[in-house]
Amino acid sequence: MLKSLNIISPVWNDAPEPWQWAFQDGASPSYEGIVELHDQIMFYLVVILFGVSWVLTSIIVNFGSNKNQIVYKYHNHGTLIELIWTITPAFVLIAIAFPSFKLLYLMDEVIDPAMTIKALGHQWYWSYEYSDFVNEDGESIEFDSYLVPTDDLEEGQLRLLEVDNRVVVPVGTHIRFIVTGADVIHSFAVPSLGLKIDAIPGRLNQTSVLVEREGVYYGQCSEICGVHHG
Numbered sequence: 001m002l003k004s005l006n007i008i009s010p011v012w013n014d015a016p017e018p019w020q021w022a023f024q025d026g027a028s029p030s031y032e033g034i035v036e037l038h039d040q041i042m043f044y045l046v047v048i049l050f051g052v053s054w055v056l057t058s059i060i061v062n063f064g065s066n067k068n069q070i071v072y073k074y075h076n077h078g079t080l081i082e083l084i085w086t087i088t089p090a091f092v093l094i095a096i097a098f099p100s101f102k103l104l105y106l107m108d109e110v111i112d113p114a115m116t117i118k119a120l121g122h123q124w125y126w127s128y129e130y131s132d133f134v135n136e137d138g139e140s141i142e143f144d145s146y147l148v149p150t151d152d153l154e155e156g157q158l159r160l161l162e163v164d165n166r167v168v169v170p171v172g173t174h175i176r177f178i179v180t181g182a183d184v185i186h187s188f189a190v191p192s193l194g195l196k197i198d199a200i201p202g203r204l205n206q207t208s209v210l211v212e213r214e215g216v217y218y219g220q221c222s223e224i225c226g227v228h229h230g
Contacts, residue, residue, distance in 0.1 A: 031194030121186030
């Protein structure tokens with residue numbers, strides 16, 4: 001089966017929705033790793049938030065207490081608490097750093113790809129080339145992909161996301177994207193695949209993706225590249 005990178009799935013949340021506050025559903029190992037790292041960091045943030053809030057509340061409530069003034073009148077420092085608030089942040093940073101670096105290196109690794117797609121950013125459209133496949137004339141398959149104008153959208157299609165020509169890729173296959181820009185800096189991004197890479201003129205950037213399930217995934221340029229950015 002083939003998979004395309006751009007219509008809404010009837011089962012999965014593969015496109016942004018009004019008032020959305022959570023992630024889109026993941027469809028690649030990279031995206032699942034990003035969500036897992038986010039959840040881990042959020043756990044630490046919530047614990048820190050409640051801990052600091054409890055300390056501040058206790059100080060505010062007990063600040064004017066006569067008992068508090070008597071007990072701590074000659075208390076200038078506390079070695080134990082100073083050690084705690086110095087060492088604890090270090091452990092938190094280490095706990096965040098190790099999975100972060102692990103994910104970064106895993107996402108940067110390009111496994112032997114079964115196919116390569118070249119993406120070229122323009123103002124304001126994308127050009128794609130399937131360099132591993134040829135057409136009837138023996139040339140690489142190339143096409144341009146433009147946003148569908150708002151006035152031409154059909155019912156159910158999304159503004160600033162629907163395109164006239166979609167990229168189609170196979171499921172369960174390691175795919176390499178080689179990305180660059182033709183004029184200004186762009187950014188090739190498909191959120192549900194955890195894919196985001198800068199398209200810089202004069203420079204080739206590459207990344208790989210493994211699409212795990214069938215569906216249609218929307219992507220946009222994630223760099224403000226001009227008046228028709230999208």
